[in-house]
Amino acid sequence: MTLRPATVATLILVAVFLAVDTATQLAFKGAAEAIGDIPLGLDFLAAAAGTAFAWLAVGLYLATYVLWMLVLRTTALSRAFPLTALSYVSVPLFAWLAFGETVDARTAAGIGLILLGVVLVGYGDDAEVDAVAKPELAPCET
Numbered sequence: 196m197t198l199r200p201a202t203v204a205t206l207i208l209v210a211v212f213l214a215v216d217t218a219t220q221l222a223f224k225g226a227a228e229a230i231g232d233i234p235l236g237l238d239f240l241a242a243a244a245g246t247a248f249a250w251l252a253v254g255l256y257l258a259t260y261v262l263w264m265l266v267l268r269t270t271a272l273s274r275a276f277p278l279t280a281l282s283y284v285s286v287p288l289f290a291w292l293a294f295g296e297t298v299d300a301r302t303a304a305g306i307g308l309i310l311l312g313v314v315l316v317g318y319g320d321d322a323e324v325d326a327v328a329k330p331e332l333a334p335c336e337t
Contacts, residue, residue, distance in 0.1 A: 205270050209278050212262040215255055217285040221293055222252035228294075277316040283309050 225248035233239045243249045266275050284306050290296040298306075 205266065208262065208266050209270075209275065212259060212266060213278070213281050213285060215262060216259050216279070216282050217289055219252055219255035219259055220282070220286045221289055222248050222255055224290065224294060226252055274317070277313055280309050280313055 226243060226246050229246040229248055230239065230242045233242050287296070287298055287302055287306065291298045
């Protein structure tokens with residue numbers, strides 16, 4: 196199987212999206228730990244606004260939005276969206292590394308099944324990957 200340059204570019208873009216999405220979730224966790232047990236309210240919002248992790252999470256979330264729009268410009272949603280499931284692989288692994296969270300046998304098995312599912316959904320004709328239906332829209336009448 197030979198990958199076309201457009202396919203390679205899309206895969207790189209998806210990989211960057213997944214890395215930024217994973218970093219976003221880690222920043223959210225960092226913000227949550229920095230805020231602590233403050234009840235939801237004005238004090239909570241003030242604490243969040245004063246936390247660098249919260250602002251990092253917001254910036255990274257915006258970056259995931261932009262990256263996702265770029266992915267969808269060249270890839271069918273039905274082919275691109277299953278790849279986002281890979282964040283269910285990366286987030287637990289990096290949470291384990293960054294925060295010491297547990298990855299037990301059940302979680303590892305689930306990660307394996309997710310990987311298998313992504314491979315099964317993603318396996319197919321490369322022509323389908325780049326085929327984005329572009330419906331013709333009627334001009335708006337004013």
